[in-house]
Structures are given as structure tokens and as C-alpha cells.
Amino acid sequence: MPDARTAARATGGISRTLLLAFACLVMAAPFLWMAATSLMGQLEVFSSGRLFPESPLWSNYPEALTAQPFGRYFLNSLIFATVVVAGQVATATAAGYAFARCDFPGRDTLFMVFLATMMVPAVIVLIPRFLMIDALGWIDSYQGLVSTELVSVWGIFLMRQYFRTLPRELEDAARVDGAGHWRIFRSVALPLAKPAVATLALFAFIDAWKNFMWPLLVTRSMEMRVVEVGIAAFHSTYEINWPYQMVAGVVAALPIALLFLFTQRYFVRGIQLEGIR
Amino acid sequence: MTREPRAVVLKGVRKRFGDVTAVADVDLEIRPGELMVLVGPSGCGKSTLLRLIAGLEEHDAGEVWIGDRCVDEVAPGSRDVAMVFQSYALYPHMTVAENLGFGLRVRGAGPAEIGRRVSEVAEVLGLGGLLSRRPGQLSGGQQQRVALGRAMVRDPGVFLFDEPLSNLDAALRLQTRDEIAALHRRLGTTMIFVTHDQVEALSLGQRVAVMDRGRVQQLGTPHEIYRRPANLFVAAFVGSPPMNRLRLARDGEGRLAGGPFVFPGSSPHPEATLGVRPEDLTVAVVAPPASGPPPGSAGTRPGPHPSPEFTATALRVESLGSEQRIHLDGPDDAAWVARAPSALRIAAGDRVDVSVAWQRTHLFGPDGSRTGAAPQPGRGSHPGTPA
Ligand SMILES: Nc1ncnc2c1ncn2[C@@H]1O[C@H](COP(=O)(O)OP(=O)(O)O)[C@@H](O)[C@H]1O
Ligand SMILES: [Mg+2]
Numbered sequence: 001m002p003d004a005r006t007a008a009r010a011t012g013g014i015s016r017t018l019l020l021a022f023a024c025l026v027m028a029a030p031f032l033w034m035a036a037t038s039l040m041g042q043l044e045v046f047s048s049g050r051l052f053p054e055s056p057l058w059s060n061y062p063e064a065l066t067a068q069p070f071g072r073y074f075l076n077s078l079i080f081a082t083v084v085v086a087g088q089v090a091t092a093t094a095a096g097y098a099f100a101r102c103d104f105p106g107r108d109t110l111f112m113v114f115l116a117t118m119m120v121p122a123v124i125v126l127i128p129r130f131l132m133i134d135a136l137g138w139i140d141s142y143q144g145l146v147s148t149e150l151v152s153v154w155g156i157f158l159m160r161q162y163f164r165t166l167p168r169e170l171e172d173a174a175r176v177d178g179a180g181h182w183r184i185f186r187s188v189a190l191p192l193a194k195p196a197v198a199t200l201a202l203f204a205f206i207d208a209w210k211n212f213m214w215p216l217l218v219t220r221s222m223e224m225r226v227v228e229v230g231i232a233a234f235h236s237t238y239e240i241n242w243p244y245q246m247v248a249g250v251v252a253a254l255p256i257a258l259l260f261l262f263t264q265r266y267f268v269r270g271i272q273l274e275g276i277r
Numbered sequence: 278m279t280r281e282p283r284a285v286v287l288k289g290v291r292k293r294f295g296d297v298t299a300v301a302d303v304d305l306e307i308r309p310g311e312l313m314v315l316v317g318p319s320g321c322g323k324s325t326l327l328r329l330i331a332g333l334e335e336h337d338a339g340e341v342w343i344g345d346r347c348v349d350e351v352a353p354g355s356r357d358v359a360m361v362f363q364s365y366a367l368y369p370h371m372t373v374a375e376n377l378g379f380g381l382r383v384r385g386a387g388p389a390e391i392g393r394r395v396s397e398v399a400e401v402l403g404l405g406g407l408l409s410r411r412p413g414q415l416s417g418g419q420q421q422r423v424a425l426g427r428a429m430v431r432d433p434g435v436f437l438f439d440e441p442l443s444n445l446d447a448a449l450r451l452q453t454r455d456e457i458a459a460l461h462r463r464l465g466t467t468m469i470f471v472t473h474d475q476v477e478a479l480s481l482g483q484r485v486a487v488m489d490r491g492r493v494q495q496l497g498t499p500h501e502i503y504r505r506p507a508n509l510f511v512a513a514f515v516g517s518p519p520m521n522r523l524r525l526a527r528d529g530e531g532r533l534a535g536g537p538f539v540f541p542g543s544s545p546h547p548e549a550t551l552g553v554r555p556e557d558l559t560v561a562v563v564a565p566p567a568s569g570p571p572p573g574s575a576g577t578r579p580g581p582h583p584s585p586e587f588t589a590t591a592l593r594v595e596s597l598g599s600e601q602r603i604h605l606d607g608p609d610d611a612a613w614v615a616r617a618p619s620a621l622r623i624a625a626g627d628r629v630d631v632s633v634a635w636q637r638t639h640l641f642g643p644d645g646s647r648t649g650a651a652p653q654p655g656r657g658s659h660p661g662t663p664a
Contacts, residue, residue, distance in 0.1 A: 167364065169362045169363075169364050169366035170366050170369075172328075172331075172333050172353075172360075172362065172366065173360070173362060173366035173367075173427075174368075174379070174383075175332075175333060175352070175353040175354060176331055176332075176333070176353045176354060176358065176359060176360045176380075177354060177379050177380035177383055177427075177431075178353075178354030178380055178383040178384050179379075179383045180352075180354075183383060187379070187383075188368055191370045192369065192370055
């Protein structure tokens with residue numbers, strides 16, 4: 001009975017579409033709510049559980065963004081994320097290549113030790129990191145902000161796995177051509193690892209951009225604050241300005257949303273590897 | 278090119294991977310300017326041997342000499358060798374020109390010299406129009422030429438080829454084989470060429486080293502390898518269709534016997550193997566099948582061939598145009614193949630008289646090594662084919 005089957009398939013298609021639409025709504029709801037709240041008056045937020053502003057209060061935006069030096073915060077976030085990306089790419093590619101292709105005693109054991117550190121929750125090392133930075137006198141400075149973020153074990157793992165998939169004969173050919181490890185790394189392996197580097201850079205950027213705890217801990221002055229910390233500052237002990245905070249949230253999320261639009265395929269690759277993170 | 282060709286000498290070279298002995302105590306001398314082919318079945322250690330010469334693997338014992346120096350401690354890039362890989366191993370992110378020039382660039386040659394050498398080689402190999410393409414935009418044959426060019430650009434003392442033709446289609450393979458032979462004649466450089474294809478080996482090599490299980494089984498000219506195989510392995514590996522074989526055992530009077538044959542003289546070995554190449558058998562059709570009992574013993578009938586050694590049935594006839602291959606139920610029911618001219622009128626099921634060119638046969642002792650040609654067997658004591 002082809003008709004019944006077609007009908008069944010159509011029903012299946014419809015129910016799947018509905019399910020996906022519902023899932024999307026659930027995922028998007030907090031963001032929509034954030035956007036809606038950013039356009040409400042401070043009291044309207046609490047009135048009668050309404051979801052959308054009666055009339056959008058666009059003035060929230062200039063007001064919130066000038067209530068604190070957000071320009072400076074954005075600059076700091078950008079510096080922080082950029083340096084972290086550069087650092088992680090440099091360390092992860094070099095270490096990943098060494099773990100994948102250089103023979104040295106204890107290589108695999110060392111790699112296991114690296115992997116084992118991924119099982120330690122990040123919060124646990126927050127205090128030791130803080131104490132180290134403090135001992136160096138780097139609290140409230142850029143070097144204090146970035147220096148402990150420059151190495152990512154996940155990044156090393158990602159790059160090692162990728163380098164291992166490159167055909168060995170390519171490197172053999174380069175060796176016969178007279179290239180040493182460093183030359184092979186720079187001229188052959190690294191150019192071929194661009195997709196993995198892009199994935200690593202993307203995830204490192206996002207992680208750094210949304211990092212809250214570490215910048216909060218290690219910075220003091222307004223000049224050193226990053227966006228995430230600035231958002232939280234609307235949430236002070238005695239007063240919470242929800243609309244302003246949501247304004248900052250919307251603006252902080254924009255770069256990530258844009259990034260996602262242009263780099264979706266690297267996201268997919270990264271998420272495939274996410275299970276190991 | 279004016280450079281001096283280099284000899285390559287392996288002295289007791291051994292290489293193990295875990296429990297696998299890939300190369301077992303190989304002694305081999307490749308003369309300056311020689312085109313030597315290493316041939317053997319897959320997994321016999323050919324690639325490993327080549328990679329040991331290139332320095333891509335480190336041997337566990339022995340020495341490798343290139344020219345007048347021991348290169349055991351010399352990096353691959355400083356051994357004055359160039360290698361063409363089976364997969365070509367072109368750098369996918371570089372253009373053809375960059376691929377060709379990479380080795381020169383690594384060695385610190387200037388852009389002018391690199392450009393000159395690259396265009397020289399591109400001209401020789403007909404790659405001129407492809408210089409700005411990437412390997413992914415080339416056909417298999419073009420990639421193969423780029424790989425060849427990358428080796429030539431550096432003007433090395435020794436060329437190493439690891440099955441460079443095996444990814445090409447049949448026509449291109451033949452053409453490229455001839456080109457490599459021509460290249461060798463023109464450059465006069467030492468070349469070591471690895472293949473699993475015995476036809477390729479015999480047609481290309483000035484000398485051929487046949488390998489099996491990590492050892493060189495025989496080293497010789499293609500003629501020697503084919504005509505005087507050192508042992509059963511070489512005999513079976515070289516030649517297509519392979520050599521026909523028959524197991525022989527010593528009879529009560531100390532003579533070797535098997536099938537219809539009894540060989541004169543007493544044998545020192547309790548058993549042996551007779552080998553006959555398909556072209557050293559001559560067949561003549563006796564009569565159509567199923568027309569009564571099979572004909573009597575040879576010699577009672579007039580036939581085109583005066584002295585048939587046994588009769589057999591043609592089980593299958595392959596017609597290859599220039600010749601025919603006739604599959605026979607040979608002596609002791611061994612599956613034998615004979616080559617016959619295409620003019621011979623023969624069909625499956627025909628009874629045939631088969632004669633043997635004894636002076637071109639081979640006897641192998643119990644350990645498989647060749648002891649010589651089989652003598653003309655005596656007749657009469659074992660008439661006809663056994664049932
Ligand atoms: N890197 C390696 N690690 C482990 N075993 C290897 C390695 N390379 C080669 N072998 C083994 O050594 C033997 C010879 O291999 P190879 O030289 O590639 O043979 P061929 O080129 O004649 O086919 C094979 O048994 C192969 O499995
Ligand atoms: Mg091989």
C-alpha cells in the first residue's frame with residue numbers, strides 16, 4: 001500500500017520537523033528572553049511576568065554601554081582572546097607534532113600525563129594559578145591574565161591526532177629532500193594541518209572570550225576588566241540592573257554569533273572532537 | 278650530467294620490526310651507474326631495504342655504503358640519494374614548481390638556480406604547462422612525472438624507486454618503464470628500482486636481485502635469473518606462467534623417478550623437484566577425445582614430433598593472440614602449462630603428445646637449490662602416463 005507508506009513517511013517528516021523546531025525554541029529561548037529583557041524598563045522586568053517589552057526601550061543600549069567603560073572591556077577581551085589563541089596555536093602545534101612524529105624517550109608516557117591533567121577540573125587549579133601569578137607580581141596585568149592560558153592540552157591532543165593522520169611518506173619525501181624536523185613541521189606538516197589549526201583557534205577564541213572566573217580573579221582595576229566581568233558588575237551587592245546586564249550580554253554574544261556564521265564547518269569538526277574534551 | 282655515479286654496498290644489513298625480520302643479513306653490491314632491480318613478493322622486505330639505503334630506517338646490524346663512505350650516521354638528506362615513492366608523496370599544498378624546487382630550497386639554493394633547474398627538468402619531462410598547478414589537479418601519470426622530476430632536480434648520485442609504476446594503468450606503465458630505462462641510459466646514474474612485478478624486473482634491470490623473506494635469493498642478469506634460477510623460489514616466482522614442477526623420489530635402484538620419467542644415474546638426494554618452463558614443452562595433437570581408448574605409448578605412432586615423453590589431455594586452451602597456453606593434466610596429475618604457437622589447432626579435450634627440451638630443464642635438490650639440468654630420462658621402464 002504505497003499511499004499509506006507515503007502518508008506514514010510524511011507524518012514522520014512532519015513530526016521530526018516539529019520536534020526539531022521545538023528543540024530550537026528551547027535552545028533559543030534564553031537568548032530571546034535576554035534580548036527582550038534588554039529592551040525593558042528596570043521595573044517592567046518584574047511586572048506581571050510579561051515576556052516582551054510594552055514598548056522597546058532602545059535607550060537602554062547607549063546608557064548601559066556608557067555606564068561602564070565597555071570600549072575598554074571589549075579591547076581587553078579582544079587582547080586576551082587573541083593572545084590566548086596565538087599562544088595555544090603555537091604551543092599545541094609544536095607539541096602535537098613532537099608527540100606525533102618525533103621519537104624521544106618517554107614520549108608516550110609524557111603524553112599520557114598531559115591527557116591525565118584533562119581530568120582535573122579547571123576550578124581546582126584556579127587558586128594555585130592565582131598564587132603563582134601573585135608571586136610573580138602580575139596581578140592586574142595583561143601578562144598575568146594570559147600567561148597561564150597559553151597551553152591547552154586539548155589543543156595538543158587535537159593537533160597530535162591530526163598530525164598522525166598525515167601520510168608518513170610525505171615526511172619521508174621531505175627528509176630525503178634534506179629537510180629536518182623543524183623544516184618538515186613548518187613547510188609540510190603545518191600547512192597541511194590548517195583545518196585543525198582553524199578548529200583549535202576558533203575554540204580557543206570562544207573559550208577565552210567567555211572566560212569569566214580567571215579574569216575576575218586576576219584583575220582588579222576597571223582598566224583591566226574584560227567584557228564578561230563587566231557584565232557581572234551590573235549585578236552588585238545591593239542593586240541589580242537586569243536590563244543593563246542583558247544589554248551587555250547581547251553585545252558580548254554578538255562577536256561569537258558572527259564568528260559562528262562564518263566558521264560553521266570548523267565548529268562541526270570541533271564538536272566531533274568535543275567528546276574528548 | 279657530469280657527475281660521478283656512485284656504488285651502493287650493503288654489508289650484512291639486518292632490520293627487524295618487533296618479531297618480524299624485514300631484512301635478514303643482506304649483502305649486496307650495486308655498481309656505479311648500474312640499474313639494479315629488487316623484485317619479490319609483497320612483504321619480502323624490498324621497501325625496507327630501499328628505505329635503509331635512503332636512511333629513512335635505521336638498520337640493526339651491518340653497514341650501508343654509498344660511494345666511498347659509510348652512511349650509517351648520515352641523514353637521508355645528506356646521502357646524495359633521491360627517492361620516488363609508490364604513492365608519489367607530492368606535497369599537496371605546493372604547486373608543481375614548488376614541489377620540484379623544495380629539495381633545492383631546503384639546501385639553500387638561490388631562486389635563480391632553483392628556477393633554472395626546475396625549468397630544465399620540467400622541459401625534459403614535459404611538465405612545462407603544469408608548473409603552477411597543485412598535485413590534486415594532475416592525473417596519476419602527471420603526478421608520477423612530477424615525483425620523478427623532484428628526484429631528478431637534485432641531480433643525485435643514486436636514484437631509489439619504490440614501485441613507482443604500480444599505480445599507473447597498463448599502457449602508461451609500459452611507457453613510463455621505457456622512459457625510466459631511457460633516463461638511465463642518458464644520465465648513467467646508479468638506480469635501484471623496487472617492484473613486485475617480475476616482468477618489469479626482467480625487462481628493466483641490468484641485474485636483478487630476487488628477494489624472499491628478507492633475503493636475496495639470487496642476484497644476476499635477467500637471463501641468468503630466468504635460465505638458471507638458483508632455487509625453487511626463484512624458479513616459481515620468475516616467469517609467467519610459472520615453471521611446471523614435478524616431485525621426484527629415489528627408486529629402488531637409486532635413480533630419481535616421477536611420473537613417466539626415470540632419470541639415469543644414482544642420485545645423492547632421496548628426493549628432488551623437476552622444473553620445466555612452459556616454453557620448453559612441445560605439444561602435438563594426437564587424436565580427438567572420446568574416440569575409444571587413449572592411444573598407446575609414444576613412438577608407436579607417427580607424429581609431428583619424433584620423441585614425445587608423455588601424453589596428456591588439454592584441459593583448457595588460452596589463446597593470447599601471439600601464442601596459446603595449454604593447460605594439461607601433467608605427469609602425476611600435476612597441473613602443467615605449455616606454450617604453443619597460435620597456429621597450432623588444438624581444443625580443450627584433445628589428447629596431446631608432449632615432449633621436453635631436457636637440456637633446458639632444472640633439477641632442484643631437497644633444500645630447493647638448483648643442482649643442474651635434468652638428464653635425458655630413460656624410457657621403457659615406466660611407459661605411458663600413470664592412471
Ligand atoms: N614500520 C614498520 N613497522 C612494522 N613492520 C614493518 C614496518 N615496515 C615494514 N614492516 C614489515 O616488514 C616486512 C617487509 O615489509 P616491506 O619492506 O614493506 O615489504 P615489501 O616492500 O617487499 O612489500 C613486512 O612483513 C612488513 O609488515
Ligand atoms: Mg613495498
